[in-house]
Amino acid sequence: MTLPDGRVLEMPKGCSIRDVAFRIGSGLGKACVGGKIDGGAEILDLRYALVRDCSLSIVTADSKDGLEVVRHSASHIMADAICRLWPQAKLSIGPSTDDGFYYDIDLDAKVLPEDLERIEKEMSKIVEADTAFERCETGRDAALARYRSEGEIYKVEIIEGISAAESITTYRHGSGAFEDLCRGPHVPSTGYVKAFKLLTVAGAYWRGDEKNKMLQRIYGTAFTSKKELDAWVTRQEEAKARDHRKIGKELGLFMMHPIAPASPFFLPRGTIIYNRLVQHMRELYRTYDYKEVITPQIFDTEMFKTSGHWAHYLENMYVTEKDERQFGVKPMNCPSHTYIFANEKRSYRELPLRIADFGRLHRYERSGVTGGLTRVRTFCQDDAHLFVAPDQIKDEIASLLKMIMGVYDLFGFTRPKVFLSTRPAGSLGTDEIWNKAESALAAALTENGVAYTVNPGDGAFYGPKIDFITEDAIGREWQLSTIQLDFNLPERFDLKYTTRDGGEERPVMIHRAILGSLERFVGVLIEQTSGNFPFWLAPEQARVLPIAEGHMAYAKEFVAALEAAGHRVGLDVSNQKVGAKIRDARLMRIPYVLVVGDREVAEGTVAVRERPDKDLGPMTRDGVLALFADLERTKKR
RNA sequence: GCCGAUGUAGCUCAGUGGUAGAGCAGCGGUUUCGUAAACCGCAGGUCACGGGUUCAAAUCCCGUCAUCGGCUCCA
Numbered sequence: 001m002t003l004p005d006g007r008v009l010e011m012p013k014g015c016s017i018r019d020v021a022f023r024i025g026s027g028l029g030k031a032c033v034g035g036k037i038d039g040g041a042e043i044l045d046l047r048y049a050l051v052r053d054c055s056l057s058i059v060t061a062d063s064k065d066g067l068e069v070v071r072h073s074a075s076h077i078m079a080d081a082i083c084r085l086w087p088q089a090k091l092s093i094g095p096s097t098d099d100g101f102y103y104d105i106d107l108d109a110k111v112l113p114e115d116l117e118r119i120e121k122e123m124s125k126i127v128e129a130d131t132a133f134e135r136c137e138t139g140r141d142a143a144l145a146r147y148r149s150e151g152e153i154y155k156v157e158i159i160e161g162i163s164a165a166e167s168i169t170t171y172r173h174g175s176g177a178f179e180d181l182c183r184g185p186h187v188p189s190t191g192y193v194k195a196f197k198l199l200t201v202a203g204a205y206w207r208g209d210e211k212n213k214m215l216q217r218i219y220g221t222a223f224t225s226k227k228e229l230d231a232w233v234t235r236q237e238e239a240k241a242r243d244h245r246k247i248g249k250e251l252g253l254f255m256m257h258p259i260a261p262a263s264p265f266f267l268p269r270g271t272i273i274y275n276r277l278v279q280h281m282r283e284l285y286r287t288y289d290y291k292e293v294i295t296p297q298i299f300d301t302e303m304f305k306t307s308g309h310w311a312h313y314l315e316n317m318y319v320t321e322k323d324e325r326q327f328g329v330k331p332m333n334c335p336s337h338t339y340i341f342a343n344e345k346r347s348y349r350e351l352p353l354r355i356a357d358f359g360r361l362h363r364y365e366r367s368g369v370t371g372g373l374t375r376v377r378t379f380c381q382d383d384a385h386l387f388v389a390p391d392q393i394k395d396e397i398a399s400l401l402k403m404i405m406g407v408y409d410l411f412g413f414t415r416p417k418v419f420l421s422t423r424p425a426g427s428l429g430t431d432e433i434w435n436k437a438e439s440a441l442a443a444a445l446t447e448n449g450v451a452y453t454v455n456p457g458d459g460a461f462y463g464p465k466i467d468f469i470t471e472d473a474i475g476r477e478w479q480l481s482t483i484q485l486d487f488n489l490p491e492r493f494d495l496k497y498t499t500r501d502g503g504e505e506r507p508v509m510i511h512r513a514i515l516g517s518l519e520r521f522v523g524v525l526i527e528q529t530s531g532n533f534p535f536w537l538a539p540e541q542a543r544v545l546p547i548a549e550g551h552m553a554y555a556k557e558f559v560a561a562l563e564a565a566g567h568r569v570g571l572d573v574s575n576q577k578v579g580a581k582i583r584d585a586r587l588m589r590i591p592y593v594l595v596v597g598d599r600e601v602a603e604g605t606v607a608v609r610e611r612p613d614k615d616l617g618p619m620t621r622d623g624v625l626a627l628f629a630d631l632e633r634t635k636k637r
Numbered sequence: 638g639c640c641g642a643u644g645u646a647g648c649u650c651a652g653u654g655g656u657a658g659a660g661c662a663g664c665g666g667u668u669u670c671g672u673a674a675a676c677c678g679c680a681g682g683u684c685a686c687g688g689g690u691u692c693a694a695a696u697c698c699c700g701u702c703a704u705c706g707g708c709u710c711c712a
Contacts, residue, residue, distance in 0.1 A: 202707030203640020
């Protein structure tokens, strides 16, 4: 055996992965749940017999791979528990997920949330019994016959989908009391599943297809120790406390109303953030030479027929009729921008022509998929369409990357994971242009030091794309920016520009958004900052707190001076003690609290307190103005 | 759209067949106060909406609307 650290270990032929682990050390032996050989991705069972020389890495329970094994085993234990409680339940699939595991079952009786506890109890018994997980190979026909006779129609369907060349395996535990078709691997025995918790029951279509029967999906999670499970629960609670719907309500940023389902109302405080973001993008547009436009909301459907939306996107569109003409509300800005491009005869000298648009978009989303600010039916993007010559793609992408990374840094998001999606089957455009475009994208990424992963064949039918997945402060992933090349729309709208030699050529369109939708971005930002917006975005940047009535006149004067300098400043006129005023300001996440009492009035200062509770001591009016001006300029977080 | 849950005062929530409750917020008064909640009082509800069962419904049943968790992870 060659180990990951390069050590070579002599082991008898046919020994198990577990044997090797124990040979290395008893601690590792106890902690291991599987192994990987020869750098392969597949996790093998501990009992996997090693019959030839190979390189081996041991998978321990606390690794990402190991946790997957533990969770997958937990899902079997849950299935066993469910079958004990409801013997008529038919099993389908039960994999591990990023956050835990689930099992989809077909059962006429409804599993209610209060049943989860019963299932957990049953699972605990199985775990306590600590019986071995045994791997069994069966013949394909035998397995099929058996599941057919048992009425396990999902298992039959699964086996039918497995190529005849592959062997069929099952895993059993409880000394054979429970057996399930499974590729594995599993932990050595049920006792390895030391900490688990069932979460919810939900509906899920068989194979994710809504034409199929809806099964009951039971979600759970499992960890290798109670401590880790508790830590996970705590993290979930923290995430809940940061939920933008909760904070948005508390801070008076936005509201929802059934009168306009899935469509946020931005309240004055939320609107400040929203507009400030737009303003920031406009500043970038000056630097990067974009031209902003304003385009109509409603178009004759002719446009959508030309663009292809009518054929491919109608389900998501709002339509209306007037003067016996049919109109559609725009779900995207791109088609209208082609009219702007085509409005005059374009020269190669004008390219890249960058058209930006903060137009409001409407997309019908199915009622079950909407939520908060992150999935809405009306929104606006920091949208732009870049009309470029094919040989400008690389440079344009390079400058976009710079812009995107700058924005992520500004808000404190991690550098994103980048995915390049390439040509799918049945796509539009020639090989030549696709190859050129894909290599231009790849080169731009590489030359700018951006590591990326290729998703082969995952591009749109009209062009390759780059997606950016970033992580927020508590490790949740969000897709914000996208860059999408498009060979299709220029074709459909017959866009052309005059080349240097007087000929005509078709431009390539690049669709791109950096923040994505403003609505969604505000939502993500609320969760990222937990409502503690950086000074430049904060709806109320400072609040002046007079200690008593007598300090009011001085306080008002101070507020006026800060407002004159362009800052957003509140004045607490309430009849409360300072402690209560401080508390209110703190709950509203106001960056600076300026307290005014006898001392400050006498000295011509304010007592400055920085969010959440840092005492900056007394500062003069000029001192505060200088501090605030600096914060605005640097956009410091 | 489908599966499940939820919907009571502005907010957070209690109330499981018999007169609709609390805290906070609001309003009025007292207090003029030094860094996370002063005190007293008042007002506030078609219990989401519509229908049904019942002597009686926030509570039980049916429907509608909205919100929330899922519906990609593949033996």
